[in-house]
Every structure is written in C-alpha cells, then in structure tokens.
Amino acid sequence: MARRLAFWLGGGLTSALVLTALLGAVWTPYPIDAVAVVERLQAPSPLHPFGTDQLGRDMLSLLMAGAGTSLLVAAAAVAAGAGFGVPLGLLAAFRGGVADEAVMRLSDLALAFPALLTAAMIAATYGPGVLDAVVAIAIFNVPVFARLARSLALPLTGRAFVQAGYLAGKDALGVVVVHVLPNVASLLVVQAAIQLAFALLAEASLSYLGLGVQPPGASWGRMLGEAQTYMRLAPHVVLFPGLAIVLAVMGLNLLGDGLRDRLDPRLWEGS
C-alpha cells in the first residue's frame, strides 16, 4: 500500500513538474525580464501569489520558467549519460577482458571527479553556460549507467536464452538489442528517474554557484543564489525556489522507487 502511494505521489509530483515546465515555456503571468525595482521584495499577494524578487520580478513566473530550464538541463544530462553509459556497460559485459577493464577503470576515474569540480574546470576553459552544466552532469552520469548496465547484463551473458539467440544466427549486437536490452530496460528506467533527481539537484547547485544557467535565463538554483542576501528581509525569495527543488527531487525519487516495485521483473519466476 505504501509503495503504491509512493508511486502515485511521485508520479503526481513529476507530472506537475513537467506540466509547469511546459506551461512556463509558452506563458507566464508576467514577463520574466520585467524588472520593476519599485515592486522589489514584495510579500505574496493576490497580484503576485509567490511575491516578487529583489528586482521586482514575479516569483511565480520565474519559477515556472525555471522549471523548464532545470528539467531540460537535467534530462539532457541524464539522456547523454545513459546514451553513452549503457552501450559502454553492455560492451564491457559482453566483450569482457580489456574492453571491460578499460570501461570500468574509466568509470572509476570519472566518478572520482565531483561534478562541481568538472563544471568549474569546463567553465574556466569555455566560460560558464547551460551547456557547461549539461556536460558536467552528463560526465557524472555516464559511469553510473555504465556500471549498472554492466552488472545487469553480466548475469545474462551466460543465460541459455542469450545463447539461443546466437544459435538463431544473431551476432553480439543483435543479441544485445533483442534479448539483453529489453530485459534490463526496466531497471535502467528506474535508475534514470533517480539520476534525474540527482541531476536536478546538481543543476541547481551549479547555477547557484553561477556556473550553470546565465542571465537572463531563469533557474531555481540561480534564484536561490542571487536572493540569499535578502533572505532575512524577505524569506519567500529563497523559500519558494528551495521548496520547488525539494518537491521536484522528492517526486522523481518516489517515482523511481515506485517504478522499481512495479517493474520488478516478475516474469523471471513464472514456474
């Protein structure tokens, strides 16, 4: 029962996040670059339900626009991470030997660098920006997916149905695509949801530090970073972006857990 609740709650929060992001891309109550210094740091009111920030911009509009940025950066980074990581992991599992050793040691190396440090290095070389954040977070995601794909695929390499695939005339690539990927996909999807939560948080941290999204783009992390000086004066300027981040991360994590229980490969047991 609690598990189903987690799934629905996570699914609900995540859907809300995606809908907000989609809406924010086409319409916000106020333009997000409408600076009005006279209206700065207003408390929530019917006119501005979440108040205004230190430049007098509508917080609700900023949050709606920021949802899109955050989600896009996180999704792009996770997609890139899975796109490179899963094939590498499968290659390691099915080739073994030197390929396996190389992929795993490179994974160790990539994991040894914190995403923040990587981002700082990329920013120092190419200047900060959205792409910088995506690349830094993706680099952190590649080994996560490579390791998971490898460990999920490894026990399948010796399975009779995989061998039967070879006997049916498939080559290694064919066997991986037809027999291995579908059998490991569900757990990879679960991991993707959880990685999305991590990536969202990483994006917020990078933008908070000024390494991610640059003005005038909206980002929850940057909202937090720029507003923190006014925290005492008007707590809502940090409360709402913070709450948005917490809810989004929690939603994705719950969704991941819920999915794990749902997609549990029960088919394996059938007796």
Added chain:
Amino acid sequence: MTGPLLRIEGLTKRYRPPSPLPFLNGPPRTVLDAASFTLAPGEALGIVGGSGSGKSTLALCGVGLLRPDAGRVVFAGRDVTGERAPPGMQMVFQDPKASLDPRRRIAAIVGEPLRPAKGEREGLVAEALGEVGLDPAVGGRLPHELSGGQRQRVAIARALVARPRLVWLDEPVSALDVSVQAQVLALLWSLRERHGLAYILISHDLAVVARTTERLVVMEGGRIVEAGTTAEVLARPCHPYTQTLLDAVLPFDPKAAKARLERFRRDRPRGA
C-alpha cells in the same frame, strides 16, 4: 553423400580459474580433453556423464558457443570450428525456463532462427508449433504462461524451424517430470523420423539415452572413457564409470531397487 555428417577431432577446452588479482590467474584446468568422434547423417548418438565430465562443454564447443583451445569441428565436410551455429546445426538446452527469453512472445521466439522472408514466416512458425503438438494460438503468449513441458516443446520448435540436419540436445528432459519426459522424448523421436535428423543426446541418465540412441559415448573428467554401439556398451561395459552409471539406473522392482541402493551405500561413488 558418404562421409560423416559431423567429425569432432581432438576437441580440447581449458579454463583459467579467475583470480582476484589481474595477470595472476592460476594454471588452466582442462575441462575437455581431446574428444573425438564422428556422426553419420541421420544417426543418434548419446553422450553420458556426470556434472564436470565435460559433456556440456563439448556441446558448446560443437555448436560454436565456446571456442575450443585445440581440435576441429567438421560439419558436412566444412571446417566450422569456432563458428557460431553453422547453418544446419541447432541445439536444445536443458532448462526451457532459462532458454526462452522471458519478455518475448512464443511466435517471436520460435521464428527467431528464420531469415527475414516475412511472408512465409507466420506459416512456418505455425507449422513448427503444430509439429511439436502445440496449438498455434500459443504464439501470442509469453513463456511464463506455459507449463515446463510446453516450454520445452517451444524450444524444440525453435530448433527445428530452420530445418537443421543435426540437433544437439543438452539434457533436454532432465528438468521435467517423468511423465512429461516421456512425452518430450517421444516427440523428439517422431520428429527425427519425419525429418531424417541426426541427434546428439546428452544426459546424465543412461536410461534416457539407452532407449533412443544407436551409439554411445561415456565421458568422465573431460575425457571420453568408453564408446561403442549403445547395445554393446550397455551389455558389456568396459569402464568402471560406465558400470556406475548403469548401476545408478534404479530397477523398477522394489526388492531389486532396494538391493541396488546397497551397492551405493558400501562403495560411495566419487564426487557424491
């Protein structure tokens, strides 16, 4: 054609036990040691032995799922050593639960060995399912919806759909109940007659092999320790291990069966 369908020459496979440290693996262990035999077209050969006798390794090397360290596999006059599933050769695995992809439908599983010629595909799959005594309607189901016996029929249909000349049967019935075993064995042998198939039947149970094969190979510790016609080997076993395998087939009469077990009580067989 006059030559043998399959010739196995000095097939050898070694494994290196893995070690936690790189480059420090232990000495290789020979699990298959210079195995040789031939098989005529349409012949049925039995390979018996316990676990660790190398019989499954022999099969995997034979169909090319493992690359042998030495020796040759010559199939229909062509050297196919290390070639995965050479055309005309197929295999049925022991545990149908493991050998059928749990996420694919039966029709897709059975049709997998067929080359893309889409038009006939459905017809061939339905025909193959019919041949193994399954309603073609099971094509839409998933493996876990079938019983053990039905799953093994699906595996047999998959092996036969591309019309092979030789099928390796690696313990095809040992995961099944006695009553279902008889069904599957009877099916295998009626298919063999209809299509003139050659079989290599691998089993740890002499009784399964005795009924159905013309020649017999006994393996122990990676080596072939005895070979001959099935009738000969059963009537006059030369190697002590063959005798142990014979003794392990319990007679059906309660008194004789109880007396037989006495033999295993006094001289405990190796490995047990």
Added chain:
Amino acid sequence: MSLLEVRGLRLDLPAPSGAIRVLRGVDLSIEPGGSLAVVGESGAGKSMLALTLLGLQPEGADVRGSIRLLGRECVGIGDRAMRRMRGGGIAMVFQEPQGALNPVMTIGRQVAEGPRRRGLGRGAARALAGEALARVGLDPARYPLDLYPHQLSGGQRQRVMIALCLAMRPKLLVADEPTTALDATVQAGVLALLRDLAEGEGMGLLLVTHDLAVAAAMTERVAVLYAGHIVETGPTAAVFARLAHPYTRALAAARPGLDGGGGVPIGGRMPSPRNVPPGCPFAPRCPRADDRCRAEMPPLAAGADGHAVACFHPHGRGT
C-alpha cells in the same frame, strides 16, 4: 501411536479468480521409523503437502483437516507452537540445497545452529555438527567444518542439508525431491544415505518424488497423489506388483528403462487446481473411464493387504 497421522487434509490457496484447491482430502500415516513415498507429477500438490506438514504453507492458505504429529494436533496451533514442533519432531530436506543453505556461513555453523537453538553450548553443538557431517559421509578430517557451501559439489551440499536435519534429531524427516537436481550417480548415493540414516536412527521418512523407481528403492509404503487426491496407496511391494490405478500404471510405463522398454507418454495434462472437473480427476486422460468416473469421485477403497485404490475400474493382479 502413529508418528504422523493425516486425516482429510485440505488446502486452499486464495486467488483473485476463486480459491485454488491444492489438496482435496488427503489421508496418510507413518508409523515410528516407517517410511512413505508420496509420488506425483508437478502440480499434483505433493510439495505443498510436504510444506503443510511442517506448517510452512504459504501465507493466507486455508488448511482444514487434521495433522497429528506424535499424537499432537498441528492444524491451527499457530506459528510459535509449530516452530517448537519443527525443532524437535520434524525436519525437511529441500530439492535445491543451494537455496536452503546460507552461502556466507560455514557448514559447521549451519549444522550446529539447530543444536545451539536447543540450548547446547558452542563446543558441544560443534562436536555434534562434526558427528552429523561424518554420518552423512563428510568426514571433518577431509571436509573441515569451516568450509563454505560453494566449496562443495551439489551432492555434498545435499549431504550438508541432511546433516543439518540430522543434528536436530527429528522423529520424522521430510525430503522433497532431494535428488532431482543431482546427477544420476550422485542421486543414488544420496538416496542410499537417506535410507541408511532413516533405518539407523529409527527416523520416519516421508519422501516426495515424481519418480516411481525412487519410491521403489526407498520406502515401505507409497501413496500416489494426483490433482490433490491420493489415488492409490499401500505397501510398496503390493502397489508395484499390481499397479492398480490406471494413473499409477501410466506413470510406470512413462519411465524409460535400460532394456529399451517404457517411455510411453501419458496423453493430456493434469487438470488445473483452479478448475477441477467433477468426478475422478484422471478420467479425462484415462482409457478405462466411463460416465460414472466423470460424474463422481471414486472412494479410496482398501483391500485386505492395506492396498487402497480410488478407482471404479482398477487393474487386477497381473492384468
């Protein structure tokens, strides 16, 4: 007093589509030191019967009837009382020793666990474990107590499992397909050991198997289970001499023999316990069945020699 006395045992498993009727009125008994084989195909309910005897039936199962172990009723006594009963009275050897042994615990500790739980000191329990392992042919001189299960072969692991049961000094040993996962030659060794122990220790033995020949070699009495019913039971010699029930006879004919005989398949399949037809469950596959068989279940009628058959048209002696 019987060691085990089962009367009218029924077991239903709840399912969304209506209860699954697994056992439908099973009677059996074992005298102290006696042995009984329950023979049946997968799906007949034989494993569920074994688990139910130990009180290990699945959560939510509905058990009715009576199971008396050493004269004490076991149905409906609750988990804790049943656990106590298992500790001293009844132990079980499973089909797959891999699943039943803890991979990260030495075999010595696992075998000693039962005696430890009975309150024996560490040293005494360890000595007892060594003794039990020696009894099953794993002499501690060659197979030290601190080996791990993965260091042993399948047959040796099954011997450890048997030693584990032995150390609990049960009055009744239940063995569910103890050798199905093993090679033929190893099978014979483990079976010989089991019978040896049952006789030597005066333990009762309940053996569950799908192979009539194993029953022939192992036990004094046999019960053939089909679709949750016992269809034939009696002294092993009498049952094998007559093979009175058409199902028993078909099972016997299915088994391949060295002489090239046997291997006759039984047509059709056992009815699903979700959807059992009225009458004798074997009737749809039975060459002798008539309208009466399809309408009512024949009672298990015992003859003078204790050989009982549930069939309206049993095979006679020598037919």
